[in-house]
Amino acid sequence: MTILGGRFVAFFDTIASTNTNPVRLALGATTEAWDMATTSWTYAVDTINDQRPWTEAGGGVVTPLGEAIWDPSLGDTAVFVLDSVQLAEWSDTTDLSIGARIDIIDPGHRLALNAALIRLDARPSSNPDTIIELTALTSGSTFIYSPFPEPPPDGVRIGGAPSWRTILDLQIPSVIDDVPELCAVVSCPHSLSPGEISYAALVLTSRTTELAFQPTDSIRLDVRPVLDRAVMPKSPLGVSLIANPFGRSVSPEAFGGSSGLEIEIPFTGYARDRLRGKDASGDPTPGTLALLSVIEPFSITFASFEGPSSAG
Structure with a gap:
């Protein structure tokens, strides 16, 4: 089977998100190993025996994969187009750095991500004249932010x-x-x-x-x-x-x-x-x-x- 390309699809909560107008989003591939359960704006891994800061706060240095616009009036999804090269890099399940970071380009909004998945366009070797669509689910997601709100004194x-x-x-x-x-x-x-x-x-x-x-x-x-x-x-x-x-x-x-x-x-x-x-x-x-x-x-x-x- 040959993977021709695909799409990264992000599903947002239209009620919990604060924007009412379209917002621009950027997708990047993470390049450092990170732990979904403990990662933060500062640390990629923050467990008792292993504390590793990001080389660059906020998720480290990412490989840009493209931009998309999410308009809540048109639905709950934003779609990023992916090429076969990037999908091949994400196929190594032993690579702990595999992941994607979604950034808001337009400031002043807070988006609530419900889920994300990848839709693959593939050509079966047994039937090369046919293109099928496959779905790959993500293993989970997290949210990192800065600055952390200081507790009020009163x-x-x-x-x-x-x-x-x-x-x-x-x-x-x-x-x-x-x-x-x-x-x-x-x-x-x-x-x-x-x-x-x-x-x-x-x-x-x-x-x-x-x-x-x-x-x-x-x-x-x-x-x-x-x-x-x-x-x-x-x-x-x-x-x-x-x-x-x-x-x-x-x-x-x-x-x-x-x-x-x-x-x-x-x-x-x-x-x-x-x-x-x-x-x-x-x-x-x-x-x-x-x-x-x-x-x-x-x-x-x-x-x-x-x-x-x-x-x-």
Whole structure:
């Protein structure tokens, strides 16, 4: 069988991608060995026993293979034409440098790649007058970027890739005083008992996420007790405080044009146990909560909220 040529086809998520107009893309063949699970903007391989930086940050030096235009109004695919020489170079399955890098030529956009494959035009040796099309799937993909967003000194961040978690130390007051609404109906100071807590919730106020990392789809939040504060960040987490197994859904607008929304996460049972000091099984109730994304990592986008020391 003779390979005549082919096409590299990239499939993009039209909802998660930020562009509404056509964007120009460039395809290049990687020339250095890299590890899909650990590669980053700086490192081609970043494992415990092997850390190799790219010779050039951002994926190393690539061999240009061509350009394509992706117009989301016409579909979800961008197609790069490949010649038989390049396809022959990619046929060596023992070569760990084999790979392709897609770059955005037009700045100011973020594209979400769903999948990629190669379509081959081939002529069978048994029937040389016929050209058939074969499909070769990719083994996987990853996303590298720079600069990495620095954590805010006064805010809460959840999600992203690598995924951010926020840790909160929480105290439930056993004695309440100087609360006019309460002191108007009971004598103050008032000793609070677990049974008197009829409702408790964590209230988060959304803030605008940096433009490059603003969500384009709903963010699903989770809240779990930290079982051993002393060994953070490696502490195991307890059962979710959110009843919905898919977490608390927050619309992407909360971190853009509609920032300042209050997101309420009920945790009445936890508050009662925290005040009591133990749960129904008699185990101590942790005083630290982890705020995280239900799926980690889901995308490079993340949720931003005001922190305890925020001006807002």
